[in-house]
Amino acid sequence: MTANLPVFSGQNPVFIPGPTNIPDRLRYAMSIQTTDHRAPDFVELLGPLLGDLRKVFKTATGEVITFPASGTGGWEAAITNTLSPGDKVLVARYGMFSHRWIDMCQRHNLDVEVIECEWGCGAPADRFGERLAADTDHAIKAVLVTHNETATGVVSDVGAVRRAMDAAGHPAMLYVDCVSSLASMDFRMDEWGVDLAVTGSQKGFMLATGMAIVGVSRRAMEATRTATCPRCFFDFRDMGGANAKGGFPYTPPLQIMYGLRESLKMLLDEGLDEVFARHHRIAEGVREAIRAWGLSLCAKSPDLYSDTVSCVYVPEGFDSNLLTNHAFDTYGVSFGVGLGPMSGKAFRIGHLGSLTDVMALSGIATIEMAMKDLGYPIRLGSGVAAAQEYYRATAGATRKAAA
Amino acid sequence: MTANLPVFSGQNPVFIPGPTNIPDRLRYAMSIQTTDHRAPDFVELLGPLLGDLRKVFKTATGEVITFPASGTGGWEAAITNTLSPGDKVLVARYGMFSHRWIDMCQRHNLDVEVIECEWGCGAPADRFGERLAADTDHAIKAVLVTHNETATGVVSDVGAVRRAMDAAGHPAMLYVDCVSSLASMDFRMDEWGVDLAVTGSQKGFMLATGMAIVGVSRRAMEATRTATCPRCFFDFRDMGGANAKGGFPYTPPLQIMYGLRESLKMLLDEGLDEVFARHHRIAEGVREAIRAWGLSLCAKSPDLYSDTVSCVYVPEGFDSNLLTNHAFDTYGVSFGVGLGPMSGKAFRIGHLGSLTDVMALSGIATIEMAMKDLGYPIRLGSGVAAAQEYYRATAGATRKAAA
Amino acid sequence: MTANLPVFSGQNPVFIPGPTNIPDRLRYAMSIQTTDHRAPDFVELLGPLLGDLRKVFKTATGEVITFPASGTGGWEAAITNTLSPGDKVLVARYGMFSHRWIDMCQRHNLDVEVIECEWGCGAPADRFGERLAADTDHAIKAVLVTHNETATGVVSDVGAVRRAMDAAGHPAMLYVDCVSSLASMDFRMDEWGVDLAVTGSQKGFMLATGMAIVGVSRRAMEATRTATCPRCFFDFRDMGGANAKGGFPYTPPLQIMYGLRESLKMLLDEGLDEVFARHHRIAEGVREAIRAWGLSLCAKSPDLYSDTVSCVYVPEGFDSNLLTNHAFDTYGVSFGVGLGPMSGKAFRIGHLGSLTDVMALSGIATIEMAMKDLGYPIRLGSGVAAAQEYYRATAGATRKAAA
């Protein structure tokens, strides 16, 4: 913390694309004193939790498996439980998180075929379709898609990927990273035919980091029988089997489980559609500000704009890392840095989870000051005004929709 | 809470002039489990607490007495412990809080002589001086001053009142309401010859409401011997006597006491001068915004501008109560309403306690939206930009001062 | 804290007769971030709160008035709002808290007629009746009764006092201190014809200290019109009038109000009868332990035994203050000291509020160790075994009753 912020730790919101700002209600829920995870009341916690998670994944037939880990652990669980060394998987690389998933697959000795895309693009449904159509002997076992690429602020059309797979008549399973989309943007596991859907506790669920959450289709669960990737901590069979008896194969992350119960209650009470609309509204206001500054998004086209994070190019000649550092040092506010090739070229504004229009305006105002401090060619207040205009215009609509 | 804010309770800052936004550090300090107030470690809590409070009052010779009550209870303690029915007191009325203190004096059967001032003025040191000079038989026992009139956003020159009293050679005691100034703006009990200084836990100390805190000069403590106003709960002698032995005459507000210990540590670690500079900077940014909107402050002149609250006149033809209601209903943000004759004519922006420039900007942006929504002749973003400019310009200076 | 307890602050329960151990649920409820007490949602908090309090007082026709103060402030509110200097009040002194109430009445210039009783006795309904019968010109305006004398562990029969008053045909009002009984032992404001009933937040409500709560009958409310005791902070008219409009005359203790809302929910969900049965069971277990030690209670007879606190005489030749100090220094557990004439002769075990049989056993075991350490003629484990026997025998019954 910088010298002029001695007493304010935790008062300014963060604008990173997760972990999100945690509402007090969830902080208290996670502060529960230790109870016995082998006691009868643990069952009463676990069952409804998994049931409600299925509602959020929008799956009637799949199961949900959780682990005390981060979302990255969820990726590992998804692939090691359902694939065997040497299995071919098809993945498109269009950001840091798709890149990392590819790396993980390679380390687990999968045969990874990568479709390289420009960062800022989404999942290339057509190219997937072409490749799958050509794979007549069905060597490809899995197609991996990053629903929301956190590094570029791009949301992909998973339904289109499914349609391309179906059009190619290909039996590969569909794996989706929905870490930074689930519970913030629409996700339809059953409708899109997703076999493995991976997320974590610290994004749309607004909790501390510490739980990997994986939606598993029946077909994916079948695949665990033959998959030979070694696994133990992340074994679906151990976890699913123990869960079925109301238990855990090892110590569960109790505090996050209680937090998740409360988070699910908040989300389902509000209604998922309303949650998505709320995220869209906050995001649109941020995008209005970006437009007003004359800056451009990494995402190539409006249909790719993510409602949870915006990745913004800084003008030529400026270093985005200096900008995010300056915002933190001078105003005590965190924004996302540019990752990988974006380092220095773009910064990110996270706008997911528990965030109000009022909080969003403080972030917009802050980065605006930081840009001005560093000589960016923007007008103070311009982004704020554009966002204000949008939030004003939509405040009523949202209110009515929620009423 | 309004319909579009289902999950955000407590996330938007409040902009009321106290109780203030409470930093987590103090919320946790106040969440202490019950301990025994008759146990030996209570003494270790109480003594240093009272000692540190004296540093904040800037008194080397006075005592500090606390009660489980609000600041209003502190007023009652101050007058009933040191005055007798029929005693004449001299007070100026220039806002709601001076008005209420007058009312309280009258109910306690004091002979209250009121100097009526226009709201927006400060304590009239010259008129006090004239009146005291005329009071040759010294019938006036006390002069009552509201240091920071929370209703009008006016800070008075208490030192000038003391000088006027001294110039008149008058022996009356000086009572000061510093509820919304202490620990936020400079206050000098000894230097200004203040005999009774009254504050509460929920303003500059950033705590929950629940403790009245009174600085008592030696002379005031002497006066308790002869004062005949009936009192018991608020009796200085009981409380001072019990405190001297490390106890309380009845159940103490333990949680607030632990919170106060932490608050004092925060304030004294930061340094009082830095605390005041921080408040001034936040306040100046708010005032820049008000200027940019073309609105005027209730405070008559810059020397009267309060660094803890700004009272802003709305333009002719507008109703400030509709504005504050709209800001709350539509954006979930609380601002202070106009009190008494200001009702409908002015609103207040509280900017005291634990508030960053970033938080302040969110408040400015919000009230700006609310004004625009209601047709006020202002330009969106104008106030924000003015405040941003000021905060940018001063961010470095403050940082250096604190380094 | 002593040297061998460096990390355990707050882990051992307290066994003082209030403030009580605070359940996490209430600590979290009281940790709410600041909201605006002048905002519309404050009304939604206040109204139901007062309504639920009436259920706990068991009054259909009375009102409830609260103040940010301790229970002692509630006493002051009760008398100053309804009586005038010189008014005669009849009080029995049978413990420290009745003693203090008498002192308060005298300081407020009431004409206090005291019936002296031995400590350990309850309210002398018959002597009240005699005195009232003799007061043919109805000079006595009020009868003051301490329902549960916290200093002696004696609960009085308030209904009997009412019957004696009625039998005497006397119109005096009945004032009851139920600070350490309400929400723990049966209290019936309407049925017993109580006019003023005074309690606080930190006993049966299991909250932090900081709210005085007063039940006020219609007749008592009428009396505020003519009562001339000076008052302002504690004025029923100001508070009742503001409450009626959904507000407070000054800053309310918001955190405690939110805590109280949750506490009332807990109490009413459990059911008051079950709350009382639970307290009785815990208390009986403690009393079984005391019997097993061969020690005697201050309370003269079983009908006077309090279910919230037991006052225990130490054997001749022992100093109870050394015992409570030793228990605190050596084992980190607080018990109530003997008050006033009981100092050195008795100690107190508080067993009210949020306490389980398991917690009670830890207190019994601790004081047993402490007594043994100091050479008391008791057998280790004897009190525990007696309490265990009782708790075992009654565990099922309570469970069934609550089912």
Next chain:
Amino acid sequence: MTANLPVFSGQNPVFIPGPTNIPDRLRYAMSIQTTDHRAPDFVELLGPLLGDLRKVFKTATGEVITFPASGTGGWEAAITNTLSPGDKVLVARYGMFSHRWIDMCQRHNLDVEVIECEWGCGAPADRFGERLAADTDHAIKAVLVTHNETATGVVSDVGAVRRAMDAAGHPAMLYVDCVSSLASMDFRMDEWGVDLAVTGSQKGFMLATGMAIVGVSRRAMEATRTATCPRCFFDFRDMGGANAKGGFPYTPPLQIMYGLRESLKMLLDEGLDEVFARHHRIAEGVREAIRAWGLSLCAKSPDLYSDTVSCVYVPEGFDSNLLTNHAFDTYGVSFGVGLGPMSGKAFRIGHLGSLTDVMALSGIATIEMAMKDLGYPIRLGSGVAAAQEYYRATAGATRKAAA
């Protein structure tokens, strides 16, 4: 929760062998609002954390690696980072946790040679020595030891294992599960030549479950270069590399990291020797109670008695699962069940982490009631009295030692 415990959730301590009762100080530390793990202040958190962990492991030359996972994840990290499929490892099975580690090794395709021991025994240093001496071609790459077998309440002599390995002149690495011993019982990574030491956040560190913590010797770190077990989430190289730059390869468990910082401060301020002495004292009191009941420990001899958990055989004809269920249902207190072959035959009393003698007595009293309820041939109060006697006798000594 059972019907007679409606308001007390979280008030009774747990007596499971971890997760432990969490002190408020750590609950608050873990309740920190989200901050940015890519911001500069994260470095200030991480570095000292890892440094202090090394003090607790007692390693000057090793590194510490943490993961957002449970201790089981730490096991997986230890073996997959340093071993290759087909590598031979030598393990003794003497409880559920050594059993599970064996299972994990097998799933990761290691060649596991198991020395079967009776449950209740410790690590067989002599048999390890014999086997290693016979392994002249050094096929055995690793010896795996469970320092504290949580299932049986047995602590093993790791130093003796090291001496046996050295005596055999065998270069195998030494892997130690210290999940339920580190920060509670003495552990000496360097002195005992431990190469991999695995623990978690929820035992001696008194935190929520969610962090695996692994001490890694230089030699073990070297081994990561050649080890070919597939790994990614748990890869030491990624984590160590990122940590070295002040970062994390994926989202860190920030709340637990802040909790760990505070926990380390508590432990190091108290002093590790004092922490161990405190655990020993609490454990001895529990064992005195067990002796008084005439029951026997699973641990075969006093040198094997664990200071963090006692596993107690129930008498012939009784079912320990009924006992633990009854204690939970009737008294709301959790004890550890018998695991694996111990199911029904033994129950466990956890006595690690943040526990006072007073709390321990409440657990002893509770299980005593539960046993009596179910007809066990014990005398009520007997175990409590034995423990009281021990705690009394040692209260002073501990106090002096800590002074």
